[in-house]
Amino acid sequence: MVARGEAKGRALLRGRLGRRLCPLAPVVVPVLLAIADAMLVNGLELDLEVGVSMLAAAALVLRRRFPLPVFLFTLPGLYIGYIWFAPMIGLYTLAVHRPGRARLGLCAVLLITAHFFPYPISDFVLTDYRENTQVLIDACVTSAAPIALGLLVRTRRELASRVEDLTRSLRREDRLLADRVKTTERARLAREMHDVVAHQVSLISLQAGAVQVSTEDAAARAGARTIRELSVRTLEELRHMVGVLRADGGEAAEADGLAPQPDLEELPRLIEMSALDVTYEGGVVAGASGTKTVERAAFRTVQEALTNVRKHAPGARVRVRVDPVDGVPGEGSGRAEGAGRAEGAEGAEESRAAHGLRVEIRNGPPDATATVPALPGGGHGLVGLRERAQSLGGTLEARHTSDGGFVVRAEFPYGAG
Secondary structure, rough: OOOHHHHHHHHHHHHHHHHHHHHHHHHHHHHHHHHHHHHHHHOOOOHHHHHHHHHHHHHHOOOOOOHHHHHHHHHHHHHOOOHHHHHHHHHHHHHHHHHHHHHHHHHHHHHHHHHHHHOOOOHHHOOOOHHHHHHHHHHHHHHHHHHHHHHHHHHHHHHHHHHHHHHHHHHHHHHHHHHHHHHHHHHHHHHHHHHHHHHHHHHHHHHHHHHHOOOOHHHHHHEEEEEEEHHHHHHHHHHHHHHHHHHHHHHHOOOOOOOOOOOOOHHHOOOOOOOOEEEEOOOOOEEEEHHHHHHHHHHHHHHHHHHHHHHHHHOEEEEEEOOEEEEEEEHHHHOOOOOOOOOOOHHHHOOOOOEEEEEEEEEEOOOOOOOOOOHHHHOOHHHHHHHHHHOOOOEEEEEEEEOOOEEEEEEEEEEOO
16 A cells, blocks of 8 residues: 555656646755755744845745846855855856856855855954864865856756757758758669660650551551550650659659649540450549549559559450549558458548549459560559558558459548648
């Protein structure tokens, strides 16, 4: 029981009561020490010595706001009441807050004088050299100690402040260096993309144009026209992407605003040019109630899913469905790849209802007679789609189906972008 009471008391001190008492401690503790010193030296009988000593102790309440007047107010307590704590604390406070050399030197002389000469002054014996020397040394130490301690505390505070300023400066320099490295890397990536990718795509466009002009076959001419259109569109997007990479700061945001913004209106054209057996079921009007960011995310999801079908499931039948949805789970629902829905009441608490958009791309098993194209892949497509969905407050699910196919389902809340 006693241990429990002590634990409760410590918790109370660390809690709200402790937070209230901590700011008062530097004000109250010196006053209490000075009062205890006055009572030990002069007793409890009310006389002149006790009166000036108590007034000197009470004056310490204002020592931080008026350090010099408070110190001067404590000197009569030292001279008449023979107290030490009040004038030493006053001199220490003066050294911390008003560390002028001339001021501290004069105050030190005043303290030595008040300590050296007795009260009343008629009791002073000039010929008592040994006792006078001891009292003078004691007075010098009494004045030097609080000044030295006060200057040490002030120097320590200034050093801590300078270290903090230096730390902030180093952090700022680190951020500037990181931004500079990032800008340099962005410029290098822009050069690489422009020099390598743009050159190759330009050759593809030129070759497709040559085939379109020279061939007599209508199907070949249509295929060449499609290839040329895709190449021109890729070059246009690449040009804007290079501009974004080269831009920095506010220019990056401005360049991003100039980049092409595909939305749901371009989905039919994307599906038509995919050369896949796709059934498109569009249950939402492009731009009717959503945001361009959400529609762009839906477009990129369909684009990446169709690319994966071409790579991994050639000849498979694909169904693309875009529907509005009234309840879109947020990030807290946390659908992982191949995982189910959130469990129980916890998942229900974490979900939030919001008008949004659902995109589903489902393909069947690949055609065994179809030739698998040797297309390179880094395995980052679905990861990037999931990150895009999470950044908009939505979710993405990608998993294999029981019939050997694959399904990609994403949900985006409107207004998140």
